[in-house]
Amino acid sequence: MGTQFRRLSCVLGVVAVVLVLCPAVSFAGDPDCSQEGPFTPFETLDGDNPVTMLNGRVVELRASNKSKCAWGRISHGTPGEEIWTDRREPSATGHEGFLGHTRIDSGTVKFTDAFKNDGKLMRACGSSQGRIECTGWF
Numbered sequence: 673m674g675t676q677f678r679r680l681s682c683v684l685g686v687v688a689v690v691l692v693l694c695p696a697v698s699f700a701g702d703p704d705c706s707q708e709g710p711f712t713p714f715e716t717l718d719g720d721n722p723v724t725m726l727n728g729r730v731v732e733l734r735a736s737n738k739s740k741c742a743w744g745r746i747s748h749g750t751p752g753e754e755i756w757t758d759r760r761e762p763s764a765t766g767h768e769g770f771l772g773h774t775r776i777d778s779g780t781v782k783f784t785d786a787f788k789n790d791g792k793l794m795r796a797c798g799s800s801q802g803r804i805e806c807t808g809w810f
Contacts, residue, residue: 701772701785705741710734716808717793723805729753731798733807734783741786742810744796749776754799757784758806759792 713721713735722732729749735742746755754775760767772784787794789810797806 701743702741702788704739705736705743705786705788706739707734707736707741707743707783707786709736709738711737713810716795716810719795719806719808721796721807721810723798723807725798725800725803725805727801727803729798729800729805731755731796731805731807733757733794733796733810735789735794735810736786739786740788740790742789742794742796743772743786744784744798745781746776746798746800747781749780749782749798749800751776751778753782753801755782755784756797757787758795758797759787759789760809762791762793 712732722730724730730747732745733742734745744755744757746753752775756773757771758767758769771787774782774784776782793809795807795809797804
């Protein structure tokens with residue numbers, strides 16, 4: 673019993689440190705977000721959506737006008753490749769990164785959780801074979 677308690681205490685301590693040191697990292701989506709009525713926004717700032725990487729992986733930002741949320745998708749991938757979303761204020765240069773960071777665990781496609789984008793700009797980023805590509809901001 674004592675060993676389990678120490679392990680649990682250690683895990684909770686690590687989680688607390690990560691949350692304090694990395695407040696912009698979020699692995700779970702925002703409340704009240706859904707992926708209902710999805711579409712691919714083609715008119716983006718500073719880049720394309722979707723983006724096809726040199727190795728054929730496709731990184732795409734998806735969005736829902738109904739829930740005012742957006743999420744990322746990587747397709748034509750292999751296990752271990754990553755996808756996440758970034759969010760920023762329209763006038764800001766900095767941004768919240770690695771929202772919903774996840775990896776393909778099996779198959780060729782993986783989605784992030786959905787995050788609120790009403791009034792903010794969003795993009796999706798993917799990592800494959802040591803390269804990172806991001807869509808334009810929407």
